Amino acid sequence: MSMNVPSDTGAPPEIEHPRTKLVLVLGLLSIPIPLLGPVAWWMGNQELRQRDDDDRGQLVLGRTIGMVMSILLLVVLGLLVTLAAVGQGWLLTGGQYRTLIKASLVTIQILIYSFALGIVLSLVVGVARLSDHRWIRGAALAFVEFARGISSIILIFIMAVAIPILLDVPQASKILLAAIALGINMGGYGAEIIRGAILSVPKGQVEASLSLNLTPTQRLRHVILPQAMTVILPPMGNLTIEILKGTALVSLVGVADIMQSANNIRQEQLFAQEGTKAVLFLNVLVLYFILAQIVNVLFKLWERRVEKSYEGGRTLTPDELPAHIRHATPGVTG
Amino acid sequence: MSESKTISTFESDSGTGAAGVRFHRVNKAFGTNVVLRDLDLDVAPGERVVIIGPSGSGKTTILRVTMTLERPDSGTVQIGGRHLYHEPHGDKLRPASEKHMSKVRSDIGMVFQHFNLFPHMTALENIMLAPMKVHGKARDEASDTGMELLNKVGLAHAANQTPGQLSGGQKQRVAIARSLACEPRVMLFDEVTSALDPELVGEVLNVLRDIAQEGNTTMLLVTHEMAFAREMADRLLMFDNGQVIESGRPADVLDHPQNPRTQAFLGAVKAH
Amino acid sequence: MSAIDDAATEAAEAPEEREIEEYRPHRKWYRRADIMVPVLVLVVVYALLVGYVESPNFFRTRMEAPGGLVNFDWMWFFHLIPLMLQGLLVTIKGALLGFAVAVVLGFFLALGRRAKLPFVSWPTMAVIEFIRSTPVLVQLFFWLALERAIPGLNLSPIALLMVGLGVHYATYCSEAYRAGINSVDKGQWEAATALNLSPATKWTRVVIPQAVPNVLPALGNYLVAAFKDAPMAFVIGVHGVLFFADQVAAETFRVTEPYLIAGAGFLVASLPAAWAVRQLERKIAYERI
Missing domain, CATH: 1.10.3720.10 (MetI-like)
Structure with missing residues (x-):
């Protein structure tokens, strides 16, 4: 009696998401150039809203860095405005930062x-x-x-x-x-x-x-x-x-x-x-x-x-199976 | 008394291979709802027993009591001659310690209606877990036997996939392989095809046939697949209202039911 | 009709019948005694605290502290209770005042967060995130320095605590409001739109009444949290429960009793508060937000 094992197709097709890398790069770039922060944040949010598959880690990382830099940018801007009135700089001395x-x-x-x-x-x-x-x-x-x-x-x-x-x-x-x-x-x-x-x-x-x-x-x-x-x-x-x-x-x-x-x-x-x-x-x-x-x-x-750990790998091709199984009859003998 | 005598003969059961199951006057109630009523049940080593009956009649509870998922209110259960819920102490029986239960339990395997695969592990890891952690096997050995078992259920190619990626029938086959990995002497199958789409039932039943053919485990099955019950069972039990109301060869019970409740039940099943 | 009336009078005559039907979950929250009585009690206590609690200027004890040989002296410990209570009341007052600011300010933050214009909602979100992930203690020092930097502004310590706790917990409250508003079923918004209700009516008659039961327990939890942060205000000069412990310790060179009594007194106040919040949580059908 033959088994009706459904022939599993191979791995799901890999979808390319060029923007994922872009968000990550923008996020990383926003560390030296804080102005890019909001862009990375915004793009990351857009991308995250659209899908929930692979590469989320990179997206989240890029977006979070972007967000952090945007917030810092905002804080610094706010600070400059407030302190302009008092006539002060907003930085401490290098020694104080080191401390x-x-x-x-x-x-x-x-x-x-x-x-x-x-x-x-x-x-x-x-x-x-x-x-x-x-x-x-x-x-x-x-x-x-x-x-x-x-x-x-x-x-x-x-x-x-x-x-x-x-x-x-x-x-x-x-x-x-x-x-x-x-x-x-x-x-x-x-x-x-x-x-x-x-x-x-x-x-x-x-x-x-x-x-x-x-x-x-x-x-x-x-x-x-x-x-x-x-x-x-x-x-x-x-x-x-x-x-x-x-x-x-x-x-x-x-x-x-x-x-x-x-x-x-x-x-x-x-x-x-x-x-x-x-x-x-x-x-x-x-x-x-x-x-x-x-x-x-x-x-x-x-x-x-x-x-x-919930995602799992792809199906194995016959070549990838261990030898002692590859040569055995696959499926249930009936 | 005569009772203790039967127990001692029963204990002469061998330590490997299929094991018998014996229920003696087992009672179990959930609140006021009595599900097992003074149940006596004897399953010989290697026997394949299919339990049918209306839903809510407590047939699943028999399996759950055997697996120690529910503790009976009274009565004794023996697996391969060893008491499951009691430890012999001189002439008397004492409630068993968790250690004793765990020892006896290692002879039993169970396959669930809803698979209960571990979603965070791959199919192979699911199978390897118990041999490695409970039976102390080395990773390589566990992996080899795991692959063999997967191959046996026709899923060697899915070794690295997680349950989330598998169909219902595939999940159930992995679950069967997982419980086979412990080399149980008694296997319990709790409506293993009820949660599956109709087109996936066949692949699981095929695996069950295969296990039955090897014949070195006792099988207790609860199912709604009458055709399959007829083919598989050495003995068919009609269970209703906490008791076995009819028992016999499947052809006899299914074709010439004696008890009116069995007739009504089979009539209702056939009407579908 | 008459049959029903008869049944009703019969039911009214049978005393057991009447006692059963007390719990009516479908009653509006503001008509339910089990919610409104605690709320009213809270309001009264709040008013009393704000009106009558004065910060004591010193915590001088009338009893000689025991010498240095004993590590812990029970008499001395109990003697400190009234002083501790004075401090504790000030702490409670500060927490409640600060939280009142937070409740109001948080509402505006939530509105800003929900704004359709990105240049309103994003900075609001940034500010919320920034304030939420930085310590209150540092924020208190910041407000203190800012207050001193601005000439002409002269806030009392408790007012500073109000600002500090208020701004900090406003961000938490805004999140609670947001979650509460989001918990209102989408169909309700659509129904309100379909009925052509004005935005004001939509908010006051449809959304807010349904959001409040979901928001209240979260607010209660934040109030307890704010209360737990309030003692640290002794650094900006609020004469609360830690100020008491600090001062008695400085005066008598004994530290175990004042700090332990402060901790015990604090627990006596915070555990019932947390318990009350949990009761509230259970009473209101609280959907996880």
């Missing part, structure tokens, strides 16, 4: 620490929120309520100032303590994201992995989380940006991050015009904005990678 950029490494360091802790907490607590045991569920809920309810600035003060004295721990690394505070904060929100995402995975997937006899951990690791990723990443990107914004608070407990060095610069020019200080903080805002957009782009690329 700020050096300090931004500390900010990035804190962000990485708190992100790492936040992700671990999110996963552990998010999964614990769905546990079968009432006490584990309750403890996880209590953590989430605490982490989301407390103000991150107060938590930073408690962690960096009160806890070392209370527990007699040496106040060795304020960076670490502050990062723990931010990580707890992120964990509370992240746990809810992960819980929602796990619930969004269809029940049949769990049943299928059970029928393959995967252990609960394997189920989570190989089946549920990879699929939850598409739901997790967009809000997790926003959350990471929120945490990046939160890192500015660590300056208040004396960590030398961007904000702290900005304050140092401000104190150096104590007798300068107040307008200079506005300029200083505007530059700091721009620096944070750039950092936030870097995080944004990284998450977009990550999302792209996850999406790719």
